[in-house]
Amino acid sequence: MINFVTTRSHSYTVAHLVRQLGKACHWSYERLFRQKELRSGTWVFTDHERLSNFEIALAARVANRLEHGGARVLNHPAHVLSRHDLLKALNAVGINRFSAWRCESQPRPNGFPVFIRNEFDHLSADLELIADQPALEATLSRMKANGIPLAGKLVIEYAGQEVSPGVWQRFATYRVGHRLIAHHHAVDFRWVAKDVQDTKRLLAHPMFETFLETERQFVKGNLYEEVLRRAFDLAGIDYGRADFSLVDGRPQIFEINTNPAHGSHSAIYRETPPQRVETQRLSEDRLYAALRAVDLPVDGPIALDDPALLPQQAFRRLFTGVKRA
DSSP: OEEEEEOGGGTHHHHHHHHHHSSEEEEEHHHHTTOSEEEOSEEEEOOGGGSOHHHHHHHHHHHHHHHHTTOEEESOTTTOOOHHHHHHHHHHTTSOSOOEEEGGGOOOOSSSOEEEEESSSOOOTTOOOBOSHHHHHHHHHHHHHTTOOOTTEEEEEOOOOOSBTTBEEEEEEEEETTEEEEEEEEEESSSSOOSOSOHHHHHTSTTHHHHHHHHHHHHHHTTTHHHHHHHHHHHTOSEEEEEEEEETTEEEEEEEESSOOOOOHHHHHHHSOGGGHHHHHHHHHHHHHHHHHTOOOOOSEEEOOOTTTTTHHHHHGGGTTOOOO
């Protein structure tokens, strides 16, 4: 039985996984923290960046009890690096050329342009590139003057490269346990490359067939596996999706999302251009095979008898309605 743990308002990302896998279940952290015992099996902790330090500490204690009781734990909350710490670490070991700074620490980036994003969510559309240090300092001053807190926000150096004039790309690779699965390649007409919004423009692009072939080779060859495995290991992440681009042929990893949005088989095949269906079917099948491979059978209850957990049960009931971005 695979148990996915998410924040209360972000269960939609795993709903289809639960349906597709059959032997799977969803838990919110709010519900998890009210339990006196849990079943064994496989437990996948997600949404770390959306949790407070207090919640991370509680989740880690639950994960410890699960492991001691014989369950398999993926993404142990005590091991997963924050977005800031991961970007710093990836730069320090030479995987990423760019780095990040906390906004409240008087940041002086090594290179420009830069942009500002939240550390605690995935709302990254329409980011503004900031050209130089004076512009950055003016932006931070303006934020404070407007009552916008700097805490929880990062300054990140831009690391991107067009694959065609006005076209950027993003690759996505999943990790499930020990397996890495090259999953998809997206191109966009914005530097913050998401799924393209102007499909007609993409289909008419003279490099459309090249984009398709890039994705085929990426998925079939599971390209960049070695460097991505290093990144996942560094992050302490056993389940998640690494989003990255290529700069001069080298992967530059933006983030590793422990609770990635992921469409169902039917939606992918219905909404994607027909030329991509075979490639996407291959990556989806590999992903579900990897999930089934980490599934452990349920083998009796595991008591959450850590003294630090028991007093929190009534306390956590006060927060079951909390919404997170």
